[in-house]
Amino acid sequence: MIIAQVSDTHLTLDAPDSQQRIRDFEATIADINALGEAPDAxxxxxxxxxxxxxxxxxxxxxILAKARAPVFVLAGNKDNRANLRAAFAGSGTISTDSAFIDYSVERFEVRLIAVDTLNTRSNKGDFCEERAHRLVRMIDAETSKPIAVFAHHPPFAVTVGPDPINFETPEMMQRLARAVQHSGRVAAVISGHVHRGTMGQVGAIPATVMPATATPLRKGEYPAHLRARPVYHLHRLDRHGGFTTASRIVGTPPHAGAGGR
Ligand SMILES: [Fe+2]
Structure with missing residues (x-):
């Protein structure tokens, strides 16, 4: 299956670059819609x-309503759980048995599990015992398929950023890292938050971080002609646990998709 990832759109209506952030988000969804090989999600x-x-x-x-593929959303540190939930309640995927925005998606050959790392005290992530129990319960609910875990804050040391630990405490990060490793069935851990594309590992599990979709907030060096062009990730996962990630620059012809040459 193919998953197109969008992250860190930081949409706002009253910043000097509000319109650019909206354009970046819209252009990314339009590009995903035009891929030769349509993503499953x-x-x-x-x-x-x-x-x-x-x-x-x-x-x-x-903007997300224009997407052709089904959309699943996570909460980041700038998000508000109640308002996010209200805006996306119609999707029917976000679990309602908790205030946390965490849930699993069972309809594909790879299970998707969304984790809630929002911390109401800090921009750094939180992962408490309750969330760990919820994640382990979701992981253990089905044992035949590989799993892709999505968490806004990357649960590994990201050494290219200003601070390698993106959780309030190393213990919180380790709690999440332990939970994703416990079954041996998690094939990939996919994150954002750092605003810079990078990769790493959670134990033996490959982990990726995508750049911010909002180009004014994106980190890293880009040549001048790419500075206003969003970059997003296309993840390919298979039922045997295979995992590859391709970066795509919005507007690059010929929309060949993750498997294009
Ligand atoms: Fe963030």
Missing amino acids: IVHTGDIVHNGRAEEYAVAAA
Whole structure:
């Protein structure tokens, strides 16, 4: 299966670069819609909006409503759980038995599990015992398929950023890392938050981080002609646990998709 990832759109209505962030988000969804090989799903790995406001979610939801593939959303540190939930309640995928925005998607050959690392005290991630229990329960609910775990904050040391640990404490990060490793069935851990594309490992599990979709907030060196062009990740997973990731620059012809040459 192919998953197109969007992350860190930080949509806002009152910043000097608000319009650029909206254009970046819209252009990325349009590019995903035009891929030669259509993705099975789009996952937004959080920081959908910048201030957690309902009016920001209304704009984000309208952009995501144009996506042809089913969309799954995560909460990042800039998100507001109640307003995110209200904006995407119609999707029917976000579990309602908890305040946390965590859930599993069972309809594909690879299970998708969304984790909630939102911390209401800090921009750094949180992962408490309750969330760990919920994640282990979701992982153990089905034992025949590989799993892709999505978490806004990467649960491994990201040494290219200003601070390698993106959780409030190393213990919180280790709790999440332990939970994803416990079954041996998690094939990939997919994150955002750092605003810079990179990769690493959670134990033996490959882990990726995609750049911010919002180009004014993207980190890393890009040549001038690419500075206003969003870059996103296309993940290919198979039922044997195979996992590859391709970066795609929005607007690059010929929309060949993850398997294109
Ligand atoms: Fe973030």
